[in-house]
Amino acid sequence: MFKKILIANRGEIACRVAATACRMAIRTVAVYSDADAHAKHVVACDEAVHIGGSAPRESYLQWERIIAAAKATGAEAIHPGYGFLSENEAFAAACAEAGLVFIGPPASAIQAMGLKAESKQLMEKAGVPLVPGYHGHDQDPALLQREADRIGYPVLIKASAGGGGKGMRAVEKSEDFAAALASCQREARNSFGDEAVLVEKYVLRPRHIEIQVFGDAHGNYVWLFERDCSVQRRHQKVLEEAPAPGMTEAMRKRMGEAAVAAARAVDYVGAGTVEFIVEQRGKEMNFFFMEMNTRLQVEHPVTEAITGLDLVEWQLRVAAGQPLPLQQADLRIHGHAIEARICAENPDNNFLPATGSLQVYRKPPHVEFERGPVRIDDGVREGDAISPFYDSMIAKLIVHGATREEALARLDAALAATHIVGLATNVQFLRYVVKSRSFAEADLDTALIQREQAVLFDQQPVGLELAAAAAVAKTLLDEQALAGNDPFSRRDGWRSHGVAGRRFEFDFGGQHQKAELRYLHDGALQLAVNGSAPAPLAFRVGEGCIELQHGERRVRAVVYTTGETDHVFTPQGAAAIVSVDLLAHASEGAAEGGRLTAPMPGKVVSFSVKAGDKVAKGQPLAVMEAMKMEHTIAAPADGTVAELLYAPGDQVAEGAELLKLAA
Template structure:
C-alpha cells in the first residue's frame, strides 16, 4: 500500500477521499486553485499545493501541475475524484510515466468508454443491449438529421465524449433538430473539447438504473447492485436511491451480469458505473459507462455496508476485492439528494455568493452529509454549485422517505438561494411516495413541484420581525457597553419613552413582492404587533447562533433567524421564509428586470448571439446564450420589440446584472 495520496479534486469528493485515506493511515495532499485557498478540503489534508488561478483549465485540469505537486510532496498515488481529470486517459498515462499510482482504471479502459459511439459499438460486440440509434463517425449535419428521422422522433442528441448531462438535448421533431444539434455541439465542445454527437431514440417513460461494478487486478469483478437515478433535470441527477424501487430480482441479476460483462470486455480495474435505461416492459439498454466513482456512490455504501473509496485505494495498491459476488448483501434502503445553490423559481439558475448560514441535520446511522463547504464559504462561478449531498438510510423505502423529509426539514441555507424546498416537494409528492419514477418525473409533475410563490404565514412574519427587534436590541446593548454612559436611556432600542408608549412599524417584503406592514407598540409585557390577521404579543431571546426562542400569543416557538445582508431569513417548522426589511428612507433599487431590458442573471460567458442587430422579435424569443456553471442558459426577449445593439460579443465574460443587448420594446 502506498503511504501518501494526492487528491486531485475539490469539494465534497475531495473531503470524502481525504477522510477515508487518513482513516486508513495514509498521509494526504490537497490541491487547490486561488478560489479554494481557504476551502474545507485544504484544511482537512496534511499538506496542500496551489495549482493556479480559479478557472479549472488553469488549475484542476492542469495535469502537469498535479504531477509536479506529487513530486514536490512525495505523494505516490493520485485519486482523481470525479469530474476534472478522472476520466482523462492522457492523465492516467502521465501518472504511469511519472511512476505514480492512478486510483482508477487503466488508460485503455478509459479510452474504450470515453467515446459514447465507440463504447456502444464495443458493448454491442459484447452482447450488451443498446438503445436504437446512430453512433457513427460521420458527423455531417444532413446525415444526422436523416438518421434522426430513421430512428423516429423524439430523439436524444448526446455528446459522444461527454457525461453529466453536458451536451445532451432532446428534439421532438425535425423542425427542432438543427437548433438542438447546434446547442449540443457547442456545449460538448466547451465541456469536453469534442463536438461529436450520437443520436438515439428517446424512450417514452424509461427509468435510469445504473449498476456499480468493481474489479481488481486478480481477475475478480463484482456488481454491488443498482441505483435508481430516474429523477433528473437537464439530464443531471437530482435524487438517487438504492436499491431501485420495484426492481424484479431476475432483472437485477441480468443487469448486474451485463454490467460485469461490460467491465470485463475492456479489462476494467477499480470502481465504475454502467448506466442503463430500464423500459416499462422490463427490457434494458446500455447508455454509457462512467469510468470513475460516481456522485451517488454513498447510497450503495449505505445498503451494502462497504466503503467504496477504501475499496478503490486497496485495489489500486494491488490488493484483491474485499468481497466476492456471493458475499455481497443488500440491507435496507438509502436515498440521496443533491443540495444545489440554485433558484428553482427562476429556471434553476445557479447562484453565486457567500453561504452566510449553513446548518445540516445531525449525522448518525440514519443521516449522512457529504459536503465540501462551510458557513462563510463562497459558491463561485468557476465550479459546480453543489453545496452538499444529503443521504438517508432506513430498513425500508417508506422509512427512508420519512427520514429524508425530516433531514430536509433540518437543512438551512442562507446567503443565497438553494433547492431545499424543491427537494422537499419531491420527497412529499404522491408519485414519489408510490415510487412511480421515470426520467421525466420533474417535467410531468412540474406544477406540483414548482407551485406559485405563497405568502409567508403571519406567524412567520411576526417571528421574523421579532427577531429583527431582538437583534437591534442586542446591537444597542453592545454599543452602550462601549460608550461613556452605558445607562443613557436615549441609547436604548426597546421603545422606551418618558410617560408614553412608543409606536413603530416594521415593513417586510417577500421575494414575490408581497409587502407586510406590522404596526408595533412597545409594552412591558413584550412587543405588540398589529398585522393584517390580528393582534399578536411576542417576546423572546435571540442567541448568537441565530436560534430564536420566543413566546408568541402565549405559545412557545423556536426558529432560526439569520440576517444575510439586506435579507432576513427565518427557518421555521422545516420551511424557509425570506424577507427584506423595507426602510422608509431607503431609495428603491432600479428594476433590472423591467420590460425593454435583457440582463445577465448571473456571471458568465456569451457563447451565442441568436438574433441580428435590428431584428424584430416576439416576447420569449431566444436572443442570447450564456454559459455559466458548466451549462448553457438561453436568455429570451422580455417583450416584443427590436434588438437594437449587442453590447457584448461571443466570448465576452459578463458580470451579473449587466444589460446584454439594447432593446426597444414595441409600442
C-alpha cells in the same frame, strides 16, 4: 499499500478521498487553482500544490502540471476523483508512463467505455440490449438529422465523450434538431474537448438505474447492487437511492450479471458504474445499456450506506494490487439509503446556477465519510464562495434507514435542518420532491419533476403572516438586546395609558406588504398583516431558535439577518422577507426598462440578433456559458435591438448589461 497519494480533483470528492486515506495512514497531496487557494480540500490534505488559474482548463485539466506536482512531492499514485480528468485515457496513460499509479481502470478500458458510441457498439457485439439509435463515426449534421428523422421523435442527442448531463438535449420535433445539435456540440466541445454526439430514441417513462461494479487485477469482479437515479433535471441527477424501489431479485441479478459482463469485456479494474435505461411497460421492466462511467460516481455513498463498505478504500486497495476484499456471495443489502444533491441554483428560475458566499452554512447533526443515519459530504465551509468556474453542487446529504419510509422521513428532517444563506439553493425544492406523491409512492421516472411541477415550484410553505411575525420578533429581540437598564432606553413600547402602535413594511414574494404591531397596556402584543384582524404575537428565545406564536400558529423559527433581509427557517419550510426602510429608499427611482443583463458571471457564447433587429417577447437573443452549462437569454418584451455591448467569447460579470433593447 501507498504511503502518499495525490488527489487530482477538488471539492467534496477530494475531502472524501483525503478522509479515507487519513484513516488508512496514507498521506495526501492536494492540488488547487487560484479560486481554491483557501478551499476546504486544501486544508484537508497534508500538502498542497498550486497548479494554475481558476478556470479548469488553466488548472484541473492541466494534467502535465498534476503529474509534475505528484513527482515533486513524492506521491506514488494519483486519485482522479470524478469529473475533470477521471475518465481521460491520455491522463491515465501519462500517469503510467511517469511511473505513477492511476487509481482507476487502465487507459484501454477508459478508451473503450469513454466514448458512448464505441461502447454501445462493443455492448451490441456482447449481446447487451441497446436503445435504438445512431452511434456511428460520421458526424455530418445532415446525416445526424436524417438519422433522427428515421429513428422517430422524440430523440435524445448525447455527447459521445460526455457525462453529467453536459451536451445532452431532448428534441421533440424535426425542425428543432439543428439548433439543439449545435448547442450540444458546443457544450461537448467546451466540457470534454470532443463534439461528437450520438442520437437515440427517447424512451418514454424511463427509469435510470445503474449498477456499481468493482474489478481487481486478479480477475475478480463483483456488483454491489443498484442505485435508482431517475429524479433528474437538465439530465442531471437530483436524488439517488439504493436499492431501487420495485426491483425484483431476478431483475437485479440479470442487471448485475450484465454489468459485470460489460466490465469483463474491457478487463476493467477498480470502481465503475454501468448505467441502464429501464423501460416501464405496466408491471414489466426492460433494461437497455446506456453507458459505463469509468470512475467513482457522485452517488456512491448510497451504495456504501446499504453495504457498510468504504468504496474509496476498495479503490486504494485494488490500485495497490490487492484482491477485492469480498466476493459476490459475501455482499448483502442492509436497509435503504437516499442521497440529495444540494446545489447553488434557483429551481424557480429554470434551475439557474447561483454564485455567492455561504454567509450561513448550518448542517444537521451528522457523521462524515462513514455509515450512519445522516451523513454529509461537502467541500465547503461557512464563509466560502461558490464561484462560476466549477459545478454548482455545495454538498451531498445522505440518509440511511431500515426502510424507504424511514429514510424519507430522515431526509426531510435533515433538509429542514440545513440552513444556507447568501445565495439561492435547491434545499426547499428537494423537500418538495421528497414529499411529492410520485416520489413518496416510488412512482419513478425521469419526468417526475415535470409531472409534479405544480407542487414543486413557486411554493410558499411559510406564508406571509408567519414570515412577517418571525421578522418582527427578530427585530424586537435585537432591540431588546441593545436596551439598557434605565427606563429611558426601554424598547418594549410601554405607555402609561393607551395603546402604542408601530408600522413595518416588507417585500415578500415580490410584493410590497405592510404589518401593524400594537403594544397593549398589559405588555401583550398584537400583529396585523396586510389589514388582517390583529392576532396575539408572543415569542421567546429557545434552544437555537425563536419559539414563536402568532394567532393560533406556534412554530420554532430560526432567523438569520443579512442586510435588510430576514431568512426564516421553520420545520414547514423556509422564506426570505425584506424589511423596507422607506427613508433609506425614498430617493431610489424606478428601474430602467429594456435592460438585459447576465444572470451570473460567465462567458458570452453567441448572439442570435444584431443591432436594428426587431424581436418578440421570449425570443432567444444570446447564449451564455457558466458553471459548464449553456443558458439562453430571451427578450423580456417586444422591441428593437439598439446595441450589442459584448462580443462572443467575452467574459462578463453578474448583472452586466449584454445588449440594449428599445421599445
